[in-house]
Amino acid sequence: MGKIKSKLVRRTSNELIKKGIKFNESFEQNKKILGKTMPSKKIRNQTAGFLARLKKDK
Numbered sequence: 001m002g003k004i005k006s007k008l009v010r011r012t013s014n015e016l017i018k019k020g021i022k023f024n025e026s027f028e029q030n031k032k033i034l035g036k037t038m039p040s041k042k043i044r045n046q047t048a049g050f051l052a053r054l055k056k057d058k
Helices: 007-018 027-037 041-057
Strands: none
């Protein structure tokens, strides 16, 4: 069940990448980049983790 993410997390991540924001392979750095812009801590952490995984896979 580790790789299943909600549509909200996937859609948000793809939109942030299209905006040209540079993300890293590090979860912690992605979390700092997202900062207080996310509506909740849980969604911010899920998005940061998903972005880190996307960068590692490429």
